[in-house]
Amino acid sequence: MLEKRSLSYSDGPVPVPIDDVFLVDNVQRIRICETDEGVKDHGVLLFWQVKPVVHVFQLSEEGPCEESSADGQLSSFHEWILPAKEFDGIWESLIYEPGLKQRLLRYAQSALLFTEKGVDPFLVSWNRIILLHGPPGTGKTSLCKALAQKLSIRFNSRYPQCQLIEVNAHSLFSKWFSESGKLVARLFEKIQEMVEEENNLVFVLIDEVESLAAARKAALSGSEPSDSIRVVNALLTQMDKLKSSPNVIIMTTSNITAAIDVAFVDRADIKAYIGPPTLHARYEILRSCVQELMRAGILSDTEEPVKFTLPNYATAQERQVAQGPEMEGLCKMLLEVAETCEGLSGRSLRRLPFLTHASLADAYSCDLAKFLCTMRDTAKKEQTELPD
Numbered sequence: 001m002l003e004k005r006s007l008s009y010s011d012g013p014v015p016v017p018i019d020d021v022f023l024v025d026n027v028q029r030i031r032i033c034e035t036d037e038g039v040k041d042h043g044v045l046l047f048w049q050v051k052p053v054v055h056v057f058q059l060s061e062e063g064p065c066e067e068s069s070a071d072g073q074l075s076s077f078h079e080w081i082l083p084a085k086e087f088d089g090i091w092e093s094l095i096y097e098p099g100l101k102q103r104l105l106r107y108a109q110s111a112l113l114f115t116e117k118g119v120d121p122f123l124v125s126w127n128r129i130i131l132l133h134g135p136p137g138t139g140k141t142s143l144c145k146a147l148a149q150k151l152s153i154r155f156n157s158r159y160p161q162c163q164l165i166e167v168n169a170h171s172l173f174s175k176w177f178s179e180s181g182k183l184v185a186r187l188f189e190k191i192q193e194m195v196e197e198e199n200n201l202v203f204v205l206i207d208e209v210e211s212l213a214a215a216r217k218a219a220l221s222g223s224e225p226s227d228s229i230r231v232v233n234a235l236l237t238q239m240d241k242l243k244s245s246p247n248v249i250i251m252t253t254s255n256i257t258a259a260i261d262v263a264f265v266d267r268a269d270i271k272a273y274i275g276p277p278t279l280h281a282r283y284e285i286l287r288s289c290v291q292e293l294m295r296a297g298i299l300s301d302t303e304e305p306v307k308f309t310l311p312n313y314a315t316a317q318e319r320q321v322a323q324g325p326e327m328e329g330l331c332k333m334l335l336e337v338a339e340t341c342e343g344l345s346g347r348s349l350r351r352l353p354f355l356t357h358a359s360l361a362d363a364y365s366c367d368l369a370k371f372l373c374t375m376r377d378t379a380k381k382e383q384t385e386l387p388d
Ligand SMILES: Nc1ncnc2c1ncn2[C@@H]1O[C@H](COP(=O)(O)OP(=O)(O)OP(=O)(O)O)[C@@H](O)[C@H]1O
Pocket: 093, 094, 095, 096, 135, 136, 137, 138, 139, 140, 141, 142, 143, 253, 254, 255, 277, 281, 285, 345, 346, 347, 348, 350
């Protein structure tokens, strides 16, 4: 398709060409990604200057498989077959400062490549452990899932099967430590089983990893039974054991870095701070929300969904909006809302358009300018409710 049609492409979806029967019959959608890096200053590369890499995949619709303990009380982990339908589109929906997502992706790719090529770990060491930390609601868990999904697609010729095991550390260390020991053992037995199959790529996501530290500290202060410390140690040892398996990547998240077990932080190769969204990210997050409300026909006076696209941050910032003064006004308002939202998390931003809509007097007819005005007021209200 790329060779036949002489068109230029940028990152984003490409409609499946209706004149290509084979594609129409077999392909649901096509997306171009990561062209930005090779192209400087909005330049265009010719076809012979690029080497396109095509990944074809089918999403699994199986859903999560839940593992609960013998008494059925605690659910210790969820298992997903990747690429999963549920994680489709998360990568694109997460907006951070330029380069962050790429850095994580490249790191994981290098880690898998080093193992694949048999680099001696005594000479060059790497751990395949990622730690994302930062305030709540900044998309850490989603980013881990999106990264796993992306890698499962990128590496599907080497690893035709891919799984994500999502463990909630808090549930592992919650109440009964004697029970926790068994949970950890069972969990890692299961992971080990998967890892032994060399065509399997396994991602282990441990959320709220700071509860490890809490458990160890409580044990040291004597307020918890001493086997809690054994549980933490067991987990660390098991993680070390997994290190020798080439086909596993451990991803962890935490809301507070200071509290994470030092022994653990040290093991992580990449420690990325995921902070509250910058102005650029806030504008883009809100723009994608507004765009979706227009697509769904919620933001329009007429029955027809609105078809125009709001300009991106760079264009809005430079005030070079080509579509005329009305659009320039809308951009300015959206920028103002984004400025007002300073300090709000990505999660609150994605909720803001909903709260705005709920506070409208007439929910069935709302034009964009009025909506943006109300959104600014709602954002101010949300701001005042932020903790100090
Ligand atoms: N930078 C961002 N860009 C786009 N959406 C975001 C961003 N940050 C957060 N979100 C939205 O917030 C939601 C919550 O994210 P997620 O649960 O992954 O955050 P978290 O950092 O793991 O939170 P917590 O620490 O409270 O578990 C996501 O589904 C996403 O829609």
